[in-house]
Amino acid sequence: MARRLCCAWIFLLLLLLPGPAAGGKLLVVPMVGSHWLSMQEVVEKLSQRGHEVVVLMPEVSWHMKASQAYEVLTYPVTQTLEELDGAFNDFVAAHLRGLPFPQNILDIYKSYVHVFNTFFGQCKDLFRSQETLKALNQSGFDALLTDPFFMCGATLANYLSLPFVFFMRGFGCDLHFKAPQCPSPPSYVPRVFTFNSDRMTFFQRVENALVSLLEHKYCDGFYSEALKLSSEVLQRDVSFIDLVHSASIWLMRFDFVFEYVRPVMPNMVFIGGINCAKKKPLPKAYAEPTKPDK
Numbered sequence: 175m176a177r178r179l180c181c182a183w184i185f186l187l188l189l190l191l192p193g194p195a196a197g198g199k200l201l202v203v204p205m206v207g208s209h210w211l212s213m214q215e216v217v218e219k220l221s222q223r224g225h226e227v228v229v230l231m232p233e234v235s236w237h238m239k240a241s242q243a244y245e246v247l248t249y250p251v252t253q254t255l256e257e258l259d260g261a262f263n264d265f266v267a268a269h270l271r272g273l274p275f276p277q278n279i280l281d282i283y284k285s286y287v288h289v290f291n292t293f294f295g296q297c298k299d300l301f302r303s304q305e306t307l308k309a310l311n312q313s314g315f316d317a318l319l320t321d322p323f324f325m326c327g328a329t330l331a332n333y334l335s336l337p338f339v340f341f342m343r344g345f346g347c348d349l350h351f352k353a354p355q356c357p358s359p360p361s362y363v364p365r366v367f368t369f370n371s372d373r374m375t376f377f378q379r380v381e382n383a384l385v386s387l388l389e390h391k392y393c394d395g396f397y398s399e400a401l402k403l404s405s406e407v408l409q410r411d412v413s414f415i416d417l418v419h420s421a422s423i424w425l426m427r428f429d430f431v432f433e434y435v436r437p438v439m440p441n442m443v444f445i446g447g448i449n450c451a452k453k454k455p456l457p458k459a460y461a462e463p464t465k466p467d468k
């Protein structure tokens with residue numbers, strides 16, 4: 175605990191202290207996907223404040239680009255852009271097929287696992303690239319910033335023994351509350367898919383308690399590939415919680431007031447507004463008020 179708090183303070187200082195004299199060296203491990211659009215803003219600001227930032231990018235990705243604000247280190251990957259597109263299109267299609275219950279749940283779950291494993295393939299490629307790993311280990315980073323959804327950044331931070339900070343929307347199965355050990359009494363904290371509120375009747379509490387017994391189970395299948403690789407790389411059996419629980423700070427890209435009320439830990443910081451950092455006027459079709467039907 176003391177070590178975790180100490181790491182948290184080091185990272186806060188890294189963020190807050192101005193000027194090159196105070197600069198630290200940060201390794202950024204984004205994942206493929208739209209979150210990079212918000213992360214890039216943070217990375218550019220850190221660099222403006224005199225920190226040395228290195229962004230680790232797969233050779234194939236959707237919209238990660240080089241910039242003058244940060245150094246880029248790319249690593250070779252085996253997937254093509256078409257394969258990434260294909261997995262993502264399947265994932266979207268599964269949500270739109272409109273199958274009846276419970277086929278819809280199974281179909282969506284399968285597409286989740288497929289898209290996860292496809293994107294996670296890039297992480298396997300990273301750990302195959304001895305040259306990249308060696309360069310990273312020799313660079314003497316102070317900390318690692320990552321969106322941990324695909325688990326690659328968290329595995330790399332453990333591998334390089336670096337303190338790490340999460341910049342994230344959340345894990346499945348509410349694991350982003352379980353991993354930092356937020357209190358989560360089933361009598362007060364409603365579980366996903368129960369549609370209960372924080373004020374439950376006796377029977378709703380019973381239902382909530384039953385769902386809470388099952389809720390982490392369906393994530394085992396989801397993360398099994400990732401945990402297999404992490405265990406290989408770190409040469410010990412790791413669980414999901416082992417990998418992520420020691421994050422120094424959890425920067426959460428959502429707004430506390432839009433979620434269910436619940437206790438959170440002091441190292442969880444809500445930064446939902448950051449998704450609006452890149453402003454663009456609405457396209458004309460949406461910007462004009464629609465005329466009410468007569």
Ligand SMILES: *[C@@H]1O[C@H](CO)[C@@H](O)[C@H](O)[C@H]1NC(C)=O
Nearest residue numbers: 307308310311312333334335
């Ligand atoms: C990183 O380099 C140090 C010093 O050369 C070495 O002791 C350590 O085992 C290396 N770590 C990894 C993960 O390769």
